[in-house]
Amino acid sequence: MKTRITELFGIQHPIIQGGMHFVGLAEMAAAVSNAGGLGIITGLTQPTPEALAKEIAKCNKMTDKPFGVNLTFLPGFANPPYPEYIKAIIDGGVRIVETAGRSPEAYMPAMKEAGIKVIHKCTSVRHSLKAERIGCDAVSVDGFECGGHPGEDDIPNMILLPRAAEELKIPFVASGGMGTASQLVAALALGADGINMGTRFIATKEAPVHENVKKALIAASELDTRLIMRPLRNTERVLTNPAVEKIVEIEREKGASLGIEDIRELVGGVYPRVMQEGDMDAGAWSCGMVAGLIHDVPTCKELIDRMMSEAETIIRKRLEGLLAA
Numbered sequence: 001m002k003t004r005i006t007e008l009f010g011i012q013h014p015i016i017q018g019g020m021h022f023v024g025l026a027e028m029a030a031a032v033s034n035a036g037g038l039g040i041i042t043g044l045t046q047p048t049p050e051a052l053a054k055e056i057a058k059c060n061k062m063t064d065k066p067f068g069v070n071l072t073f074l075p076g077f078a079n080p081p082y083p084e085y086i087k088a089i090i091d092g093g094v095r096i097v098e099t100a101g102r103s104p105e106a107y108m109p110a111m112k113e114a115g116i117k118v119i120h121k122c123t124s125v126r127h128s129l130k131a132e133r134i135g136c137d138a139v140s141v142d143g144f145e146c147g148g149h150p151g152e153d154d155i156p157n158m159i160l161l162p163r164a165a166e167e168l169k170i171p172f173v174a175s176g177g178m179g180t181a182s183q184l185v186a187a188l189a190l191g192a193d194g195i196n197m198g199t200r201f202i203a204t205k206e207a208p209v210h211e212n213v214k215k216a217l218i219a220a221s222e223l224d225t226r227l228i229m230r231p232l233r234n235t236e237r238v239l240t241n242p243a244v245e246k247i248v249e250i251e252r253e254k255g256a257s258l259g260i261e262d263i264r265e266l267v268g269g270v271y272p273r274v275m276q277e278g279d280m281d282a283g284a285w286s287c288g289m290v291a292g293l294i295h296d297v298p299t300c301k302e303l304i305d306r307m308m309s310e311a312e313t314i315i316r317k318r319l320e321g322l323l324a325a
């Protein structure tokens with residue numbers, strides 16, 4: 001399948017693996033890229049730019065296909081040395097960056113000068129248009145269904161994607177809730193040039209996370225995610241567990257007066273404990289509603305091949321078959 005996204009990134013299939021904290025390591029990115037998609041290393045999971053340089057070098061040894069690095073621009077209070085992370089990306093020979101969080105505007109000149117293609121992930125049409133204006137090559141449009149931070153507008157992809165198609169000139173991929181061939185075909189029908197998946201890629205053989213995480217995704221239904229931190233305007237979709245239910249309760253009690261200190265121990269430092277140690281109740285961790293559609297743990301290649309071949313069948317048989325001769 002050839003789309004503006006496969007052309008832009010030089011990949012075989014229009015499927016991207018979004019940056020994921022403590023999941024997007026070299027093993028994950030290389031497995032997706034080797035399967036013909038676009039794998040992405042999560043920059044800030046590496047504690048320093050030097051550590052990121054090592055992770056990129058490791059990935060370069062594991063694949064000769066293109067892969068990218070995610071740079072998440074965090075809200076005000078945390079300020080990692082972004083210029084040094086960008087230098088590690090450029091020096092490592094990576095030419096694709098997925099940005100997310102705040103606008104990447106300040107860093108665009110440095111990235112463009114190095115020939116980097118930038119795909120900005122955002123949750124609204126207005127932020128997508130801003131990304132287009134500042135020179136991003138593509139956007140990843142993240143609907144309300146998504147695992148992680150869906151923003152504050154709560155627009156699901158059935159509306160957000162065709163709205164993006166109405167307004168954008170640059171290519172975009174559908175992100176949030178994606179996990180099956182029928183959704184890929186639907187996203188293409190709605191105007192996207194491919195899809196971005198997060199949660200679905202965690203339940204793959206190569207995902208470098210504890211088996212408990214993969215089991216939890218298979219056990220979960222579409223009803224098992226919760227939205228937290230809305231009063232802080234930093235809404236996050238997470239898989240429910242006793243710690244998350246506690247957060248929801250605290251948020252209900254505190255209402256608009258909620259501060260980050262009220263829930264800090266339930267949201268801070270959780271990722272290594274969940275992803276590496278398999279302590280599923282350690283706190284809140286991002287997970288999308290697509291958990292309800294995850295029923296197995298294939299390799300990345302099995303997953304992508306299956307999706308592409310089923311997509312072809314849906315297009316050729318089901319959709320074409322609906323048209324009167």
Ligand SMILES: Cc1cc2nc3c(=O)[nH]c(=O)nc-3n(C[C@H](O)[C@H](O)[C@H](O)COP(=O)(O)O)c2cc1C
Binds near residue numbers: 017021070176197
């Ligand atoms: C466990 C987990 C961690 C994530 N960490 C990040 C991150 O550090 N930076 C980022 O830009 N997006 C992050 N995301 C969001 C994904 O890149 C992607 O946009 C999202 O998962 C898409 O929705 P889906 O999970 O429904 O596929 C994370 C998602 C998950 C599930």
